[in-house]
Amino acid sequence: MGILWESYGTSAQDSRFMWQRIFNFLPSLNTYDILSPDLKLRRRVTQGLQTRPALSLLDWQAAYGAPNHIDIAIAEFAFTQLPKYSGLDMAQLLPSDRLEEDLCWTGVCWYDWYLTLCDDIQLQFGVELNPYLEDLEVETLGELLQYLSQQITHTA
Template structure:
């Protein structure tokens, strides 16, 4: 199913009433106060715009995906699959199953989910690295 361009146009007109924030401003104003990891905020700023056709610099984390942005109508039907693929390509983290089992009310809910997956992956990676270092300590020659 393709995006409903009339609905997208209507949502864009509503968002045009808001100031446009460049990537750094959007991250500082909306994402950092909510604890969204910067790499995830950068990812979201670019990719959510690609999926929706909206200027993410006008979107707030409190915007409701369906009630305010009509997300399922303005995105291609497979946006969640595409998000999963893009997330894997960017971070080597598989979120497909968890993503499809989740229900997000707001943009912030979606970003928190992505940030939590990224943070857990980083922690697991660091723990795994630490375990390898302890098993095979560097020997001085």
Template sequence: MVAELAFRLNNFLYGLSVSVFKNCTPKSWNLKWDEISLRQWEYLSKVQQPIRRMWRRLRNIFDSFRTYADLSPDIRTRRRVNQFLRSRPALSAKEWFEQFWESKAISKQLAEFVYVYFQKYTGLELARIRPTDRLSEDLHIPAVCWFDWQLSFCNDFEQLFGVDLSNRFDPQTLSTIEDLVMFLNHQLLSVNHS
């Protein structure tokens, strides 16, 4: 929808700039493009420069809107996933850890990190997410997150745990929330044992 609006406005503004350009030339010149004198060309260039600048600015604005839409989360999908998750009981961070991760020898600090930060990046209610939820198929992670969430996630992980994931973290290789937590736990264990 935004792209279509930008396309229509782009065409309208182009037509407007052409008509302004045509109306700014003196009628006495009786222009034929192969007979334009240097003086006439200089005049047309001076008249056209502000129009070009205006056109370039407007085009940049609409390109920004189009790019923003491509890079931002899909709010409808996020709402749909959260609506699906509301049928489940919400668990506190402590309950989430005790019920799913304590028996798998996952540290409480790591479980709380995922509970807090994953919700921050996805906008999903992590209190209702279960380890078997699939990242792409059930939670639609690529659609509900900002385009650069992985970088922020890696930076936050490094600040909290001192482990750089930037060259190892690829969410497309992980299927479920459990895979994600186990991957993060493995990264912590490999650093602690080396």
């Protein structure tokens, strides 16, 4: 605490600024908890997926991606990025998995996962999704990946 005081000096204005930062920090802890993934739920979903074989990207693409019109670039993107949002291993997910009912997507992901997804799509593929993705109504993982494939191939 002494270090905090020393860095702000001794004026009353500096002291008020330091206290404002502390009081702003405390509610952010609660907000962080609200916006964070539910780790117990994530663990439960992950345990349920353990009975499935973990496929390589190429095996997953051959078995599920190509038959469902999911571009290999999107499958590769999903293999690297979706685990960052959800903590779920893409190698064990199926296109038929329902995002909410089966994977509890809203609970296992960070609250703003779709914004990060849009940013990542923009960075990797140069496609702007922000105006569309938030309102997108998809039920399954396959539908989400098909949508992304369509967006990538239609704008490329």
